[in-house]
Amino acid sequence: xxxxxxxxxxxxxxxxxxxxxxxxxxxxxxxxxxxxxxxxxxxxxxxxxxxxxxxxxxxxxxxxxxxxxxxxxxxxxxxxxxxxxxxxx
Numbered sequence: 001x002x003x004x005x006x007x008x009x010x011x012x013x014x015x016x017x018x019x020x021x022x023x024x025x026x027x028x029x030x031x032x033x034x035x036x037x038x039x040x041x042x043x044x045x046x047x048x049x050x051x052x053x054x055x056x057x058x059x060x061x062x063x064x065x066x067x068x069x070x071x072x073x074x075x076x077x078x079x080x081x082x083x084x085x086x087x088x089x
Contacts, residue, residue: 005086012082015074022047026067 025043033040047067054066 008082008085012078015078018046019071019074022051022067022071025051029064 021043025047028040028043035041050070051066054069055064058065058069
């Protein structure tokens with residue numbers, strides 16, 4: 001495998017980990033988390049830069065669909081774009 005292939009595998013792994021971080025944030029938002037908890041603060045700092053622009057594009061509603069849209073985009077990226085790039089190498 002070419003070195004770029006290993007890099008693409010690393011990017012795919014990082015995306016998978018980020019999906020789990022987004023899921024953790026969505027689950028923790030269902031309860032009243034302590035905003036000073038270091039884990040909660042990490043989850044918000046790690047996900048808010050990606051979720052905020054998506055949230056601003058969506059019409060306001062009682063349910064925040066931005067995590068689902070971002071996760072769907074990341075899954076499409078890992079399932080279609082990265083394998084396509086592997087094949088192009």
